[in-house]
Amino acid sequence: MLYAWNSGNVKMKLTGESRIAMLLIKKLIHSCQGSTIVISRFNSNQPANSYFGAVAGETIYATSTQQNCGCGTSSDSMTVGTKGEYVTIYQNGNYLVAKTPKLTGAVDWDDPDSIQSHVSYNYVTISSNLDNISFVMGDSTRGSVVHIAARFSKHYYRNRPPAEIMLKEAVVVKHPYSSGFYAN
Structure with missing residues (x-):
């Protein structure tokens, strides 16, 4: 009985955490300047296409379910870039991290x-249960759609298999050539 209770509770928390993460990424892609999008990897130890960076077209707010990722100053909520700031979201181990200069x-x-010497970074851990995330430009000649696939998992009871959730999104870049409709 305890196993079933833990299973349902963990799956609900994992679902909420994964949806918060995807919502933040969608907000960044919708508002970013499309010509500044960079898809890569954080370092050679991380999966390919697990890094997304772009100049924010508007202020983006994030709330984390985790308070510290061990990668610098961190908090459970922050402004993830104001208009004109370069924002990166990337996988670092099992963490999904947002970083702004x-x-x-x-x-x-x-x-x-x-x-x-005068640049420091703000970090927020969006999730600590990330298995893998991948960003792909749908049509790189037009640069209009970014496809995201993310898998989250969490162990919850002894040696049982972890709870897992897989989310996929196709997100339209609303400003492919400028910071706004009128190139403000």
Whole structure:
């Protein structure tokens, strides 16, 4: 009986967490400047196409179910980029992480070393139950659709198989050539 209770409870939490993650990614893709989209990987230890980066076209807010990913300063909610900021969402192990740059202190814009030394990053862990995520441009000549596939899983009872959920989305890039309808 305890096994069935844990199973249902974990599946509900995992479903909620995975939907929050997909909603954040969809918001970023809908609002981003399509010409700035980068799909790659965070590092060579991560799966191919598990990194998405773009310049945000509007402010995006995120709430996490996890408070710390162990990858720097982190909180359970944050503004994931305001208009014009470069936002990245990527897989790092079993974590789905959002990262935005932040300037600290006075910067000498003529000195590249000064700029580099005054940049820090804000991180938020969107999920700690990510198995795999993949981003693919549907038609790279037009750059109008990004396909997302993500699998989340969580162990919940001794040596039983984990609860798993797979989500797929095809998201339209609303601003493929500019930051807005009128290129604001």
